[in-house]
Structures are given as structure tokens and as C-alpha cells.
Amino acid sequence: xxxxxxxxxxxxxxxxxxxxxxxxxxxxxxxxxxxxxxxxxxxxxxxxxxxxxxxxxxxxxxxxxxxxxxxxxxxxxxxxxxxxxxxxxxxxxxxxxxxxxxxxxxxxxxxxxxxxxxxxxxxxxxxxxxxxxxxxxxxxxxxxxxxxxxxxxxxxxxxxxxxxxxxxxxxxxxxxxxxxxx
Amino acid sequence: xxxxxxxxxxxxxxxxxxxxxxxxxxxxxxxxxxxxxxxxxxxxxxxxxxxxxxxxxxxxxxxxxxxxxxxxxxxxxxxxxxxxxxxxxxxxxxxxxxxxxxxxxxxxxxxxxxxxxxxxxxxxxxxxxxxxxxxxxxxxxxxxxxxxxxxxxxxxxxxxxxxxxxxxxxxxxxxxxxxxxxxxxxxxxxxxxxxxxxxxxxxxxxxxxxxxxxxxxx
Numbered sequence: 001x002x003x004x005x006x007x008x009x010x011x012x013x014x015x016x017x018x019x020x021x022x023x024x025x026x027x028x029x030x031x032x033x034x035x036x037x038x039x040x041x042x043x044x045x046x047x048x049x050x051x052x053x054x055x056x057x058x059x060x061x062x063x064x065x066x067x068x069x070x071x072x073x074x075x076x077x078x079x080x081x082x083x084x085x086x087x088x089x090x091x092x093x094x095x096x097x098x099x100x101x102x103x104x105x106x107x108x109x110x111x112x113x114x115x116x117x118x119x120x121x122x123x124x125x126x127x128x129x130x131x132x133x134x135x136x137x138x139x140x141x142x143x144x145x146x147x148x149x150x151x152x153x154x155x156x157x158x159x160x161x162x163x164x165x166x167x168x169x170x171x172x173x174x175x176x177x178x179x180x181x182x
Numbered sequence: 183x184x185x186x187x188x189x190x191x192x193x194x195x196x197x198x199x200x201x202x203x204x205x206x207x208x209x210x211x212x213x214x215x216x217x218x219x220x221x222x223x224x225x226x227x228x229x230x231x232x233x234x235x236x237x238x239x240x241x242x243x244x245x246x247x248x249x250x251x252x253x254x255x256x257x258x259x260x261x262x263x264x265x266x267x268x269x270x271x272x273x274x275x276x277x278x279x280x281x282x283x284x285x286x287x288x289x290x291x292x293x294x295x296x297x298x299x300x301x302x303x304x305x306x307x308x309x310x311x312x313x314x315x316x317x318x319x320x321x322x323x324x325x326x327x328x329x330x331x332x333x334x335x336x337x338x339x340x341x342x343x344x345x346x347x348x349x350x351x352x353x354x355x356x357x358x359x360x361x362x363x364x365x366x367x368x369x370x371x372x373x374x375x376x377x378x379x380x381x382x383x384x385x386x387x388x389x390x391x392x393x394x395x396x397x398x399x400x
Contacts, residue, residue, distance in 0.1 A: 022255065026248055031240035038241060048244055052251050059255045063262070070225050074232030081200045081231065124233045142199040143234045149196055150332055150381060160332060161361055167192035174233075175226050 071121030127177035205314030205379030298323030331382025
């Protein structure tokens with residue numbers, strides 16, 4: 001499903017409380033979210049449970065999706081990660097999404113800007129396929145295996161500085177490609 | 183507030199992944215309250231997480247899950263957009279106020295930890311190594327030359343200091359790793375208060391400082 005299509009569905013949910021649109025989102029997202037939660041250490045039953053919480057949050061928070069000025073997939077990731085932190089560490093997981101508290105929402109943003117955000121996500125997904133394997137591996141260890149920089153360094157047997165510099169390079173490369181005019 | 187020292191993008195990647203230890207994570211959040219530029223950078227780091235989630239393999243979902251969720255949405259309370267908060271008028275970011283229980287740094291029970299330096303330790307989470315707390319450095323006072331075992335974040339809340347890297351004033355963050363050793367010195371015209379977190383013990387260069395370290399617990 002394209003990023004534009006997903007964004008259109010979430011807007012139907014936000015504006016009309018469209019259950020059919022939500023059901024399509026469920027079919028597309030639930031298996032990915034469950035897989036993500038299992039990779040981050042939950043067992044199948046726990047992942048099923050947290051996945052339900054994540055999907056429910058997508059319904060109840062649909063009108064907030066525009067606020068962090070990111071793409072739909074990044075918003076879903078934030079919800080999934082926060083639900084996971086909440087479950088595992090019992091810690092108030094108010095990272096990232098709470099940034100909307102500091103930056104007033106631009107109510108005048110038109111559909112063109114919104115499409116631009118989803119276009120950036122599409123470019124990012126493409127760019128992810130051609131970053132060097134050593135950089136991609138580090139991103140996976142952080143986002144999927146939930147390892148700290150120090151843990152990644154000892155797992156790969158490289159200095160901490162190498163982990164940081166690969167993260168920086170990956171970030172710079174991906175951001176560059178995202179922001180490249182089409 | 184003009185911010186000239188920002189978070190390392192590698193730190194923001196780990197922040198987005200949700201893998202920073204508690205102290206470092208808190209300082210990132212505190213700096214983000216001050217710094218619109220780093221908030222933009224953090225959004226990009228989040229996008230990386232979104233892309234990796236999108237690319238995830240899929241695991242079959244149980245048939246009852248969908249009907250359970252479709253049932254729950256009938257009665258679930260919807261969230262509304264929170265009103266944007268005005269920038270904090272206090273010198274203490276909100277995430278820190280919640281930890282120390284006050285917006286007034288002068289109300290804290292500071293503990294002297296060396297000549298011209300006092301400390302207020304903050305709660306760590308179990309399993310986290312390293313130091314997390316506030317440091318209060320008298321005008322012109324030097325903190326002994328030290329390096330770091332891992333990552334160290336320092337956010338300036340009051341006053342300023344300078345070291346081998348540059349001049350750090352209110353809102354600036356020093357995001358240092360094990361390759362950096364420095365001797366921060368508070369500005370002459372006022373005390374400097376900063377919040378510091380690291381994920382491995384600080385390494386002082388001189389033996390008197392190392393000896394003192396045993397007693398002050400930094």
C-alpha cells in the first residue's frame with residue numbers, strides 16, 4: 001500500500017471515523033506491528049496484546065497524526081515504540097510524539113504539504129535499500145534489536161566511536177535523500 | 183536563548199530507537215524543550231524508525247484480534263490535540279522539574295563535592311551505570327581534567343562554561359564520547375549550573391581527582 005494511500009485512510013478515520021478505512025489500516029499494519037514487537041523481545045501473546053493497544057491508539061489518536069509533521073509510517077512507529085516502552089519498562093514513554101507540545105500545529109497546512117511529507121517517506125524507503133550494509137546493520141540493531149550504542153559496539157566488536165560515526169553517516173545519507181527534490 | 187551546541191545525530195538516532203539509558207534520555211528531552219533545530223532533527227530520526235517498521239516482515243495476527251479491536255473502537259475515548267505549551271518561563275525544563283520536584287534550582291539541597299563544586303544527584307534506573315545529576319560550579323572554578331568511558335551529555339541551565347571545545351551557555355548541550363577529554367571552567371561572571379548524565383564512569387586524569395571521585399561518587 002502506498003504512503004499516500006495510507007495517509008488518505010488515516011484522514012478518513014480522523015475526519016469521519018470511517019470504520020472501513022480503519023479495518024483496511026488494521027489489515028495492512030497489524031502484521032507489521034506484531035513482527036516489530038516480537039523482534040523487540042515480546043513473545044507472541046504479548047506482541048498480540050500490545051499490537052491491539054497500538055491499533056486502538058491509532059483509532060483514538062487519528063486526529064493527532066498531522067501534528068509531529070512527519071509521515072504516517074513514522075507516526076505509527078512512534079506509537080508502537082512508546083507502547084513497547086510502556087509495557088517493558090513501565091516508564092512514561094513520552095518521547096518524540098510529545099514534541100507537538102512545543103511546536104504549535106500549523107492548521108493552515110494544505111494537502112500539498114501533507115503529500116510532500118508522504119513523498120519524503122517514500123524517498124526514504126527507497127534510500128534505505130541502498131545505504132551501505134554496515135550502516136544498515138547498525139540501524140537494525142538499534143531499532144529492531146533495541147540495543148544501546150555500547151551494546152552494538154560490543155556485539156560487533158568495534159569501538160563506540162565507530163558505531164556513532166556509522167549512525168551519523170546513515171542519518172546524513174538518508175536525510176539527504178529524503179530532502180532531495182524530485 | 184541562542185543555542186550553538188546541539189545533539190549529535192547519533193544520539194538522536196538512539197533516542198528515536200528508544201534505547202538511551204534513562205539519564206541520557208532525560209537530557210535529550212530537556213534539550214529538545216529548548217531547541218527547535220534539534221526537534222526538527224529528531225523528527226528525521228523518527229522517520230528512520232518508521233521506514234524500518236514499514237519494511238518489517240509480517241507475522242500473522244490472530245483472527246480474534248481484529249474483531250476485538252473493532253469492538254473496542256466503538257466505545258474508546260478519542261484523544262484531542264493538546265494545546266501547545268508556552269515555552270517554559272522557569273530556567274528548569276519541565277522534564278527535569280518533574281524529577282526534582284521544583285522549578286527553582288536554589289531550593290535544592292546541594293551537597294558540596296569539592297572546591298567550588300556542589301552536586302545534586304538524580305534517581306537512576308536499575309541497571310544503569312554512570313552518573314546522573316546536577317552540578318553547580320562557582321564562578322571561575324575549574325572541574326578537573328577528565329575523559330569519559332562512554333557517552334556524556336551536559337546541558338547548561340544557568341551561566342556558562344568554556345573548555346577545549348568551546349563556550350557553552352544556557353540551552354547548549356555538550357554531547358561527548360570517549361575520545362574527548364576536557365577541563366570545563368565556569369565563566370567568571372556567575373556560577374554555572376548544568377545537568378549531566380553519562381553511561382560509564384568519568385575518568386579523571388589526575389590522582390587527587392581520582393581519589394576524590396571515590397568519595398563524591400561522580
